[in-house]
Structure formats: structure tokens, C-alpha cells
Amino acid sequence: MENGREDVVLEVRDVTMKFNKYEVGVNSLKELVVRAFKKNLKKSKFECLKGVSFDVHRGEAVALIGKNGAGKSTLLKIVSGILKPTTGYAKRYGRITPLLRLGAGFDGNATGLENIYLNAAILGYTKKDIDAKVPAIIEFSELGDFIYSPIKTYSSGMMARLGFSIAVNMESEILLIDEILAVGDIAFNKKCHEKLAELQKQGLTFLIVSHGEAVKRYCKRAIWIDGGLVREDGDISVVFKHYTEAMTKKPAAPQPAAAQAAKPAIAQVQKPAAPAHAEAKPAQSAAQQAQKTVPAQPATASKPAQPKQ
Amino acid sequence: MKNKTGSITQRMYLMRLLVRRNIKNQYYRSFIGVLWTVLNPLLNMLVMAFVFSAIFGRHTDGLDYPIYILSGNIIFGVMRSSTSSSLTCLVGQSDMLQKTKVPIEVFPTANTFSALVTFGFSFIALLIVAGFRALPIWDGIGASYYTFHWQIVLVVLILPALTIFSLGISFFLSGLYVFFRDIRHIYTVLLTLWTYLTPLFYSLNSFEGTDSILPKIMKFNPMYHYVDAFRDMLMGAIPSVKTWIAMYVFAAISIIIGWLFLQAIKNKIAANL
Numbered sequence: 001m002e003n004g005r006e007d008v009v010l011e012v013r014d015v016t017m018k019f020n021k022y023e024v025g026v027n028s029l030k031e032l033v034v035r036a037f038k039k040n041l042k043k044s045k046f047e048c049l050k051g052v053s054f055d056v057h058r059g060e061a062v063a064l065i066g067k068n069g070a071g072k073s074t075l076l077k078i079v080s081g082i083l084k085p086t087t088g089y090a091k092r093y094g095r096i097t098p099l100l101r102l103g104a105g106f107d108g109n110a111t112g113l114e115n116i117y118l119n120a121a122i123l124g125y126t127k128k129d130i131d132a133k134v135p136a137i138i139e140f141s142e143l144g145d146f147i148y149s150p151i152k153t154y155s156s157g158m159m160a161r162l163g164f165s166i167a168v169n170m171e172s173e174i175l176l177i178d179e180i181l182a183v184g185d186i187a188f189n190k191k192c193h194e195k196l197a198e199l200q201k202q203g204l205t206f207l208i209v210s211h212g213e214a215v216k217r218y219c220k221r222a223i224w225i226d227g228g229l230v231r232e233d234g235d236i237s238v239v240f241k242h243y244t245e246a247m248t249k250k251p252a253a254p255q256p257a258a259a260q261a262a263k264p265a266i267a268q269v270q271k272p273a274a275p276a277h278a279e280a281k282p283a284q285s286a287a288q289q290a291q292k293t294v295p296a297q298p299a300t301a302s303k304p305a306q307p308k309q
Numbered sequence: 310m311k312n313k314t315g316s317i318t319q320r321m322y323l324m325r326l327l328v329r330r331n332i333k334n335q336y337y338r339s340f341i342g343v344l345w346t347v348l349n350p351l352l353n354m355l356v357m358a359f360v361f362s363a364i365f366g367r368h369t370d371g372l373d374y375p376i377y378i379l380s381g382n383i384i385f386g387v388m389r390s391s392t393s394s395s396l397t398c399l400v401g402q403s404d405m406l407q408k409t410k411v412p413i414e415v416f417p418t419a420n421t422f423s424a425l426v427t428f429g430f431s432f433i434a435l436l437i438v439a440g441f442r443a444l445p446i447w448d449g450i451g452a453s454y455y456t457f458h459w460q461i462v463l464v465v466l467i468l469p470a471l472t473i474f475s476l477g478i479s480f481f482l483s484g485l486y487v488f489f490r491d492i493r494h495i496y497t498v499l500l501t502l503w504t505y506l507t508p509l510f511y512s513l514n515s516f517e518g519t520d521s522i523l524p525k526i527m528k529f530n531p532m533y534h535y536v537d538a539f540r541d542m543l544m545g546a547i548p549s550v551k552t553w554i555a556m557y558v559f560a561a562i563s564i565i566i567g568w569l570f571l572q573a574i575k576n577k578i579a580a581n582l
Contacts, residue, residue, distance in 0.1 A: 019580060027581065028491040077579070081410040084576040098409055105405030109334050118330065121323040122411055124316075 009174055009205050010056035010079060014088035016228075017049040017074055048074050050228040051088070058094075058173075061206035063215040063236060065243050066225035072209045075225065076100065076176050079207065094173030094205070097123065102163030108152035112143055112162055115151055119166050133169050140195070141165035142188070161188060168195050175199070177208045193217070213240065320415065327419035331394070332426055346430035347437075350386070354379040354438065361510045370512050372544055373442050373454040376435070380543055381509035381536045383431040384467075388475045388532060389500060391424035395479030396486050396493060403582035413578060414571065417479040425472055432464070439543075458545030467542075470556040471535050477563030480571045487574070487581050507532045531559035 048071045056062050064072045077083040079090050080098040105122065106115050116137055120130045138147050141161045151159065167175070175196075200206065200218060208215050215222075215236075222239040224232040226246075232239045336345045358375035370377065395417040399406065402416055442455040485492055506523075507530060516524050527533045534555040538548040 027488060029489040029495070030491050032489070077407070082407060082579050096410075100408045105402065105408055107330060107334075110330060114330075118326050121319070121326050122405060123409055124319060126319045127322050 007057045008055045009058050009093045010207065011091040011093075012055070012075075012079060012088075013053050013090075015049055015052045015075070015078055015085040015090060016047065016087045017071070017078065017083070018045045018047050018086045020045060048228055049078075049085070052225070052228070052230055053088075054223055054230060054233060056174075056205060056207060058205055059200075059203045060221065061200060061208065061219040063219040063222040064207065064209045064225060065211065065222055065240065066231075067247065070225045071228050072225050073100070073178055076178055076207065076209055080176050092174065095124075095171070096174040096176065097167050097170060097172040098176045098178075099164070099167045100176070100178045102160040102167075106151045106159065106163070109150055111150055112141075112147040112154070113138075115162065116147075116166055119163075120170055123166075123170065125170055129170070133171075137162075137165045137169045140169060140191075157185070164192060168192075168199060172204070174205045174207070177206065179209055179211070216240070320412070323415055324419055324422065327415065328422045328426060331419060331423035335423075335427075346427055347434050350379065350383060350431040351434040351437065354382065354434070357382070357510060370514055370540065370544075372540060376439055376442060376455055376543060377512075377540065378510050379431075379435050379438060380539050381507070383428055383435060384471065384536045384539050385504065385507060385509055385532055386431065387424045387428045387471055388478070388535075389504075390427060391421040391475040392478045392482055393496070393500065394420045394423070396482045396496060399483045399487055399578060400490070400582060406579055407582055413483075413575065414480070417483045418476060421472060421476045421479050424475065425468065428468075456545075458543070460542040460545050460547060463542045463547065464539060467535055467538050467556065470560040473560040474531060474535070474556075474563045477560070477565070477567035480564075480567030484571045484574050484578070487578050503530075503532065506530060507536060509536065528555070531555070531563070534559065 052071075052075060054062075064075065066072050074083065076098070077100070078085050079092070080096055080100070081090070081092065082098070105119065107118060110118065113134070116134060117127075117130055120133070121127075125133075141147070141158075141164075143158060143162060146154070146158065151162075154162070196206075196218065206218055208219060219236050221234065222232075222236040222243075223230055224239050224243050232242060332346070354375060357378050361378060362374045372380075398416040398420055399413060402411075405411060406413065439455050439457065443453050443457060445453045447454050482492070482496065506526075508527070513524050513527060534552050538552050538556060541548045541552075
């Protein structure tokens with residue numbers, strides 16, 4: 001794989017991404033004026049990525065893993081050029097097809113066929129390119145005559161099929177995939193995986209965001225993003241092992257809030273009321289536990305689950 | 310170089326698809342479909358002509374009133390529909406803009422071209438009305454209210470300026486709306502104000518002799534020049550050099566501001582959708 005620099009198709013260098021926290025809230029002129037008067041316009045920066053660097057070589061398939069909110073999707077958007085990083089750069093050598101949300105940007109009033117043309121034209125293909133690919137797209141999507149019906153009559157599964165078919169059938173060198181491998185029913189899902197495997201054999205480069213182990217069939221390499229940094233980059237089974245350990249076990253660096261949450265829980269161990277109830281429950285997702293307002297999780301006090309912020 | 314021309318053809322193709330989609334969606338699946346694009350301005354004109362001719366009389370500035378009112382409205386309509394549809398176009402496409410790297414300029418541009426296509430249909434409506442008024446059947450004495458002049462073809466020289474002017478505002482508004490979602494309400498009001506400050510159904514001549522400020526500020530209203538030039542042509546006159554300069558200078562100012570603004574905020578748009 002390491003064939004030198006000319007083989008690099010994706011070059012990500014020192015990418016940092018900052019969001020103004022207030023940008024999320026203020027999106028009206030009224031709000032801006034009101035806050036300016038109240039001197040409430042603090043621009044607290046939220047740093048989503050803090051200097052991420054990696055290279056992806058031609059024909060490589062790389063999995064991006066990390067917990068929710070770690071910055072994986074933002075990184076994918078930067079790689080595809082949708083977002084511009086605050087500092088650093090992401091260079092692409094070759095045509096890139098982002099598969100971030102299937103069926104996004106379809107026009108409900110237009111037919112499936114019209115949407116194929118529109119979607120592909122927006123991705124940057126010419127009429128000639130599209131004309132040549134349309135039969136393959138229609139065949140792959142298995143939509144049959146529905147291709148002549150307006151998209152708004154489609155089910156979400158049909159929409160996803162169409163989106164996937166367009167993305168994988170148009171010629172490109174790099175595919176960016178964001179947790180969309182679960183497309184359609186079992187049969188279609190199988191077909192998608194077969195198609196991806198075929199594309200991989202043809203030498204396409206993949207960058208896949210995923211939580212599941214399913215990506216192991218494509219990827220030999222994984223990059224673990226944690227807290228806006230590359231925590232580990234290497235062989236997928238090793239990285240996945242460490243990642244799974246970190247996610248299920250005690251967090252490596254407990255945040256202050258986590259410590260605080262743990263205190264009352266320990267205090268409650270003395271009270272004999274709750275334990276039986278809590279112990280009966282299987283350790284569910286951390287998010288679910290954190291949502292409970294009653295801090296009665298004594299069973300997990302010795303092995304505290306990480307509360308979601 | 311070849312790559313460059315290839316990408317321009319591609320961009321043109323995308324633009325064509327977007328314009329076609331806009332026009333189709335406008336009258337999607339309505340009873341008589343695309344015919345509405347001609348019927349709509351025609352019927353609107355009839356209503357306005359019916360209402361306002363009672364107030365302003367049959368002739369205005371030497372032009373038959375129905376033609377006066379229709380000509381003003383279809384010129385103003387290019388700017389109106391282009392800007393008001395562009396206002397929300399980037400936010401409306403947020404799905405797509407967050408999913409793929411798209412040159413964002415294509416969306417306001419497509420809207421402006423759609424407005425231009427609608428103008429084409431409205432122009433047909435205008436020709437129908439003019440043809441009708443040119444028949445020697447009126448007044449019971451075989452008089453006609455309108456005569457055609459060759460200068461009407463000069464409208465193609467107004468359109469580039471009008472398009473560029475509308476495009477500049479469309480660029481500006483589409484970008485601004487991403488950050489301030491309440492400007493939609495402000496713009497609706499401003500557009501109404503602008504409509505009434507442009508002599509669309511009244512005539513500036515009716516202010517002669519009064520100390521109204523309106524005629525004095527009118528030369529700063531860009532839309533006045535486009536409307537005025539078009540009416541000159543309909544009456545068989547060629548607009549003055551001053552009018553031509555005003556039309557193209559306003560267009561240039563508008564496109565420069567709009568374009569620079571959009572370039573300045575381009576990289577922040579995807580994060581704010």
C-alpha cells in the first residue's frame with residue numbers, strides 16, 4: 001500500500017475546525033440586535049477538530065471510528081470540501097462522491113429519472129456522462145416503472161435505493177460513506193455490499209464512518225477520532241479492540257461532571273432501597289442512564305458508566 | 310483549457326435543469342399547466358387595468374393604460390420573482406449543500422434565469438394585449454388604442470442590465486438569509502414599498518406642479534429606469550443615453566456588491582445552514 005507520495009489520494013493536514021457557539025443560536029437579525037444591546041454576544045469557540053492529519057492512498061479503505069460527537073462527520077465534510085477547515089487543509093486527488101445522506105436534495109415533485117439527472121449534474125457530471133449511466137442506475141435501484149413517478153410518492157427505502165444507486169454507479173475515485181450501509185431490505189443490502197466490494201476491487205478508495213464491525217470486510221485500516229484528535233491510526237482489528245474497550249469500560253479520563261455524578265451515586269449505596277432495582281437492569285447505553293434524573297445507579301458505581309454531555 | 314470549457318458546459322447544463330425544474334414546479338400539475346405562465350400575468354393585468362383605469366383614465370403618459378400597467382409589472386416582476394425566490398434558495402437547498410460540494414452561485418442564478426423565462430411568457434401576454442388594443446374596433450368609431458413600433462425589439466438590450474441587476478440582489482439576499490432568517494419578513498415589506506415607489510400603475514406626470522418629493526428621488530430608483538426604458542420602446546421612442554447609463558451602472562453596482570458579499574461568506578454557509 002505505501003507506494004510513496006504520488007499514490008496519496010486524500011491528504012489531510014493539521015485540520016482544525018472551530019465553530020462559534022453563538023452561531024448555532026443566533027440566526028436572526030432581531031436576536032443579533034437584542035444580544036448586542038445586552039452585550040451577550042460572547043463568541044465562545046467550540047473546537048470540533050484539533051489538528052487532524054492523515055493520508056489515504058489509492059485503493060485503500062479506511063474506517064473512521066469514534067463516539068458520537070467526536071467530529072467524524074465534520075471531518076468527512078471537510079474532506080469532501082463542503083466545509084472549509086479553520087486552519088490546515090484537506091486535498092483531494094481525484095473525483096470524490098460523498099455519500100453523506102442518501103436521498104438528500106431530491107426534488108419531491110420531479111420523477112426519479114429527473115432526479116437522477118439533477119443529482120448527478122449537481123455532483124458535477126455532464127449530460128453525456130449521465131446518459132451513459134442512467135440504465136445501470138435504474139437497473140441497480142430495482143425501481144422499475146416507479147422511476148417515472150414523482151419522488152414524493154416513494155417510500156424512504158426506495159429513496160435510499162435511488163440515492164445509493166446514483167452514488168455508486170457514477171464514476172468516481174473516492175467514496176465517502178457516512179453510516180449508510182444499512183440500505184433497504186436484506187436483499188438490497190446484500191447487493192449494496194457486493195457492489196461496494198466490486199468497486200473496491202476496481203481500485204476505488206473508501207473512507208467510511210461507522211460504529212459497527214461490518215466495515216471490517218472492507219477496511220484494513222481504521223482511524224479513531226477522539227475529542228477532535230486522532231487517537232489511534234492503524235490496523236482495524238487492533239484499533240477496534242482498543243476502541244471497544246474504551247467505550248465499554250471505565251473512561252480513560254473522567255470528566256469533572258462524571259465525577260460529580262458518581263458521588264451521589266456512591267452516597268446512595270448506603271441506602272438499601274435502590275440496588276435490587278438497578279441491578280436487575282442490564283447496563284444500557286450511557287445516554288439512557290444519564291437521562292435518568294434520579295442518580296440511583298449504585299450497581300454501576302464501582303464501574304461508573306460515562307454520562308453523556 | 311479543455312477541462313475549463315467542459316466545466317462551463319456542465320455548469321450550463323446544471324443551470325438548464327434547475328431552471329426547468331423551477332418553471333415546472335411553479336405550475337406543477339395545475340389544470341392547464343404551463344399555459345398559466347401566460348394566463349397569470351394576463352389575468353392580473355386585466356384586474357389591475359379594470360381597477361385603476363377608473364382612477365387614472367385611459368391613457369397614461371401617452372400609452373394605453375392596460376399596456377402601461379402590464380409593461381411596468383412584467384419588468385418589475387423579473388426583479389421581484391428573482392429576488393424573492395432567491396432569498397430562501399440556499400436555505401431551501403440545505404440538504405444538498407450539506408451533502409455535496411456545490412457551487413452555491415448556481416441556485417440564485419437559476420432563479421434569476423427562471424424569472425427571465427417567466428418574463429418571456431409574460432411578454433407574450435403583453436403582445437396579445439397590445440395586438441388586441443391595436444385592432445381598430447374601439448370607441449365605436451374604428452379607432453385603435455395602440456400601434457406597434459419596431460423599437461419594441463430593443464427590449465433585448467434592457468434585459469441583460471435588468472438580469473444582472475436582479476442577480477446581484479439575489480446573490481446578496483440568498484447569502485444574508487442564511488445568517489438572518491427574519492430578513493424574509495423585512496424584505497417582504499421593503500418589496501411592497503419598492504413596488505409603490507415605482508410608477509407601475511400611476512404616472513409621474515400626475516405629480517407635476519405639486520411639491521411632491523417623489524419625482525426628485527425617482528432617479529435613484531433603479532427599477533424606474535428599467536420600467537421607463539421599456540415604456541419608451543413600446544411608444545416607439547429610444548431611451549435617452551442617460552437612461553442607458555443608469556440601467557447599466559445600477560446593474561454593475563448591484564452585481565459587484567452581491568458577488569463580493571457571496572464570495573466573502575461562501576465558506577461559512579455550510580456551517581450555518
